[in-house]
Amino acid sequence: MKILLSTTLLVFAAFLLIGCSGAQTEAAAPDPVALSLDATDMMAFSKTEVTLKTGAPVKLTINNAGALEHNWVLVSADKDPLTVSEIDALYGVKSETIGAGQSAVVEFIAPGPGEYQYVCTTAGHAASGMVGKLNVTE
Numbered sequence: 001m002k003i004l005l006s007t008t009l010l011v012f013a014a015f016l017l018i019g020c021s022g023a024q025t026e027a028a029a030p031d032p033v034a035l036s037l038d039a040t041d042m043m044a045f046s047k048t049e050v051t052l053k054t055g056a057p058v059k060l061t062i063n064n065a066g067a068l069e070h071n072w073v074l075v076s077a078d079k080d081p082l083t084v085s086e087i088d089a090l091y092g093v094k095s096e097t098i099g100a101g102q103s104a105v106v107e108f109i110a111p112g113p114g115e116y117q118y119v120c121t122t123a124g125h126a127a128s129g130m131v132g133k134l135n136v137t138e
């Protein structure tokens, strides 16, 4: 009797596992959080602070509304924004250099909870204020 009960439980557990894995493969990936901001020749990003939830897929569009070249580079909060360059991009999250009137799309997964910053690494731009703050919540 004990053996029969154990076998029944085992079969039931197997059904649950198959059921769960089946549901996971059918579930669609969550839609990315669509964000956009402008980079301007006033040496500013139109959004100076962005908040995301950790693990969220993000599709960020950066519009260069100016005549100068700009970019958008995610860096850790402990970096000096005045000395960072593209190679400091956290997890490689950065745009290419964006020409006047052009746009770039950066897709990434919001990192772990905490504070980060984004910087335009074009020479002199961060020093003039082209820096923003990314907050990631749990």
Ligand SMILES: [Cu+2]
Binding pocket: 039, 043, 069, 070, 071, 120, 121, 122, 125, 130
């Ligand atoms: Cu810039």
